Amino acid sequence: MSIDVSGVNKRYGEFVALQDINLTLPTGQLTALLGPSGGGKTTLLRIIAGLETADSGSVVIEGVEATRLPVQKRNVGFVFQHYAAFKHLSVARNVAFGLEIRKKPKDEIRAKVDELLRLVHLDAFADRLPSQLSGGQRQRMALARALAIEPSVLLLDEPFGALDAKVRKELRDWLRRLHDEVHVTTVFVTHDQEEALEVADEIVVVNEGRVEQVGSPDQLYDAPANEFVMGFLGEVTVLGGVRLRPHDVEMTTAPVPGALEGRVVRALRVGFEVRVTVDVAGQDAPVTVVMTRTHARSLGLEPGTAVWLAPAEGATAVASATPAARPAPEAVAG
């Protein structure tokens, strides 16, 4: 059982928002839809939810043909970036809402709400109003509310997008742990590659209405299908027409057969790493090399030092179609 999306196409007038999307998202998995702004992630999520209809193709949720099912009949829970809570209702009543409209028995609702508030660590805040919560607490309440109806699928559209970096990071660790406890099939949209790499079991890279690659975080990072995926998932530098990760460039201060000679422009300490910029003859853009501070110190790098660069053994590399001329896509767009 799973979510099966087959041959989905969606246009807005002449604009192609999604083009022949085929995906199988296994039951219980936490999947990230990752890609730059405007790539079609939200449109795809809304089609799975039933908030939007595809022009063609089908959506099957847990074996049920859902393509034409209205949203209320799909048994999905949602959380959006800006969660609209009922301002005049307490946290507990907000969480209870979906159960109340389904006319569940009162004691069943109370037990369920208690359980969910404990799960999202808001049990001490049950009687507060949403305005008395922090942004992160409000998103946790939104998740509890979405989970209350025991959805077979949980859909999250940039659920932590509006929060500051520290809270985002906390919530992303927390979401991972929550998912490990609850195991509900979850699809979340993000344009933040770090968020996707840290949280998801599997990542679907969506760009310009198409799926670029589907794989585990390691597969995508270590074996990107193309230049786009490589650039979107991490920093890229070009050495002799090959796209590499900056920490996959080996640097020596003596000639090595096959290595390209260059000159250090600058060596910048960033936290526990050193980023070295190197001009290589015949290359427009400089090469960026990242190494540990100990290694940089042992090489004694100064501006002007002659160095030799080569891809490290086993480096992730993609041949560059447009060497050095085109900058790598923004790692974090949006």
Ligand SMILES: Nc1ncnc2c1ncn2[C@@H]1O[C@H](COP(=O)(O)OP(=O)(O)OP(=O)(O)O)[C@@H](O)[C@H]1O
């Ligand atoms: N109702 C609509 N009418 C016309 N165009 C739309 C509509 N909804 C979305 N689009 C367009 O479809 C494209 C995909 O939008 P979508 O929201 O799916 O992208 P996204 O990948 O989720 O981006 P973001 O991260 O910015 O939310 C965009 O170019 C957008 O402008």
